[in-house]
Amino acid sequence: MAVELSNDQKEAIMKMKNGCILCGGTGSGKSRTALAYYFKLCGGQYKPFKKVTKRIPLYIITTAKKRDTLEWEGELVPFMIDKELITIDSWNNITKYKDIKDSFFIFDEQRIVGSGVWVKTFLRIAKYNRNQWILLSATPGDSWMDYVPLFIANGFYKNKTEFIHEHVVYSRYSKYPKVDRYINDKKLARFRDSILVDINFERKTIQHHIDILCDYDKFSYKQLMKDRWNVEKQMPIENASELCSELRKIVNKDISRVYELHKILYEKKRVIVFYNFDYELDILKNEDWGVEIAEWNGHKHQEIPKSNKWLYLVQYNAGAEGWNCILTDTIVFYSLNYSYRAMVQAAGRIDRRNTPYVNLYYYHFKSKASIDIAIARALSNKKRFNESKFVKF
Numbered sequence: 001m002a003v004e005l006s007n008d009q010k011e012a013i014m015k016m017k018n019g020c021i022l023c024g025g026t027g028s029g030k031s032r033t034a035l036a037y038y039f040k041l042c043g044g045q046y047k048p049f050k051k052v053t054k055r056i057p058l059y060i061i062t063t064a065k066k067r068d069t070l071e072w073e074g075e076l077v078p079f080m081i082d083k084e085l086i087t088i089d090s091w092n093n094i095t096k097y098k099d100i101k102d103s104f105f106i107f108d109e110q111r112i113v114g115s116g117v118w119v120k121t122f123l124r125i126a127k128y129n130r131n132q133w134i135l136l137s138a139t140p141g142d143s144w145m146d147y148v149p150l151f152i153a154n155g156f157y158k159n160k161t162e163f164i165h166e167h168v169v170y171s172r173y174s175k176y177p178k179v180d181r182y183i184n185d186k187k188l189a190r191f192r193d194s195i196l197v198d199i200n201f202e203r204k205t206i207q208h209h210i211d212i213l214c215d216y217d218k219f220s221y222k223q224l225m226k227d228r229w230n231v232e233k234q235m236p237i238e239n240a241s242e243l244c245s246e247l248r249k250i251v252n253k254d255i256s257r258v259y260e261l262h263k264i265l266y267e268k269k270r271v272i273v274f275y276n277f278d279y280e281l282d283i284l285k286n287e288d289w290g291v292e293i294a295e296w297n298g299h300k301h302q303e304i305p306k307s308n309k310w311l312y313l314v315q316y317n318a319g320a321e322g323w324n325c326i327l328t329d330t331i332v333f334y335s336l337n338y339s340y341r342a343m344v345q346a347a348g349r350i351d352r353r354n355t356p357y358v359n360l361y362y363y364h365f366k367s368k369a370s371i372d373i374a375i376a377r378a379l380s381n382k383k384r385f386n387e388s389k390f391v392k393f
Contacts, residue, residue: 003046003078009033012199013040019131019154021140024199026348027324027355030136031075033199034106037134039079041104056132057085059097062108063322064090068301071323072108094121105133109321110140112149115160119149126153138348139341140196142384144182147192156191205351209362215256216367221247240387247371252280252335257365258287261332264363265289265311270328272312274320274346276335284313284334320346329357333364336375338385 005013009029016022016037024030036046043053058081060072067090076086089096091111098121105125112122112135126133131153141147148163157163167188171180182188224246228237237243261284265271269291275281281297289311294302297315304312304325312325320342331350337343350360366372371390378385 003036003039003049005032005036005046006201008200008202009036012197013037015197016134019126019133020195020197021135021137021150022197022199023137023140024201025203025351026138026345027203027352028138028199028201029353030138030199031072031108034108034134034136035075035079038104038106039081042081044079051080055082055085057100057103058087058106059100059103060086060088060106060108061091061094061097062088062106064092065296065301065319066108066322069303069323091118094118094125097121098124099128100125101128103129103132105129107133107135110135110137110146113141113146122149123153131155139344142341142382143179144185144188145179147188150195151191154191154195201353203351205355205358205360207347207351207360207362209364211364211366212260214254214260214365214367216251216254216369218369221250221369224250238393240391240393243391243393244371244387247369248335249277249279251367251369251372252277253283254367257334258283260363260365261334262289264330264332265291268328268330268361269309271310271330271332272314272325272328272349273332273334274314274316274337276316276337280334281313281315284311314346314349316342316346320349323349324352325350326352326355326357329355329359330361331363333362335365336372336379338375338378338387340379340382340384343379 006029009032012022012024012033013036022030022034024033038058039052041054042056044050062072066072067088072088095117107122112119135150144167148157148160151157151163152159167182167184169180169183171178224243228243230237230242230246237246261273273284275284281295285293285295291309291311292305292307293311293313294305295313296302296319297313298318304310304327316337320337328350331347333343333346337346347362366376374390375385
């Protein structure tokens with residue numbers, strides 16, 4: 001038995017330490033690298049192979065999909081670690097482990113943002129286990145605020161209040177707390193760089209991103225922008241979020257998107273489709289595609305079909321992270337997600353180390369509607385689309 005590691009993975013392990021963020025693009029092998037770090041920490045040896053000598057319990061907190069598809073179990077096989085030492089569960093169940101001590105934790109994908117239950121539980125776990133944890137993420141943070149729990153866990157700040165006092169200037173003119181700018185950025189960059197470990201992975205794949213122009217009902221769109229009236233509820237639209245949601249419904253429900261997907265499926269045969277809303281799923285499911293269909297969302301957790309022709313419908317929030325597919329070279333973004341991070345994660349589902357494809361194709365369905373243009377602009381700037389900036393109330 002031997003543990004196979006690439007040179008870039010070995011280099012990353014040499015730089016890693018407890019409390020670090022292992023950062024690598026989707027498909028870079030973060031899971032294998034993280035386990036190798038734990039394996040080494042427990043006295044294991046790669047070549048010649050030597051089993052662990054220290055029995056440190058391992059807890060892996062990952063996505064529900066990655067837990068259910070047993071991907072971590074597959075990664076663990078070469079290390080020959082006693083199964084009694086290993087617990088794998090989803091982020092939804094993290095509170096079950098808030099009192100665990102003297103163990104090692106691998107947090108798979110960045111969910112430690114804000115100040116909710118998950119963050120509080122993470123900080124408790126980090127304290128109880130003497131910082132014996134690492135975080136795996138392709139996109140660890142969009143802003144300095146995303147790093148706050150990680151900085152606190154590493155002892156850089158006592159709490160969020162101290163961080164805000166030292167670095168945050170809030171906008172004077174916002175109705176709610178809104179960060180205007182950060183101060184003493186050099187200190188923040190130094191802290192970030194001290195815990196960030198990159199896997200310098202050279203990809204053999206080439207991503208081809210193709211915009212597909214779709215139509216939309218211009219009259220209904222213009223009328224909605226003018227009247228701001230929710231036809232389904234027969235009530236005035238109350239805020240920016242509701243207006244954007246209704247505008248997107250007009251855009252995303254247009255039949256032209258179905259036509260364009262038919263063209264791609266006819267050529268590619270096996271296609272993953274990412275969508276946002278249930279009404280999109282209803283459209284996709286009710287169409288006769290002539291191929292096998294499976295879906296992964298909050299309603300169903302079906303596996304990718306085994307046939308030669310299939311359509312795999314994936315909702316962004318449920319399936320943008322934590323799984324992979326090397327059976328196709330094609331992803332269709334039926335509608336755009338507000339989050340740049342989610343789009344990158346979704347694209348990474350087929351961009352893996354072991355994919356047999358070199359050229360990967362990503363089709364972005366867009367229209368000339370103002371909301372699609374604004375979302376696309378935010379994503380191109382690697383930012384999250386802000387509804388309140390798009391429309392004023």
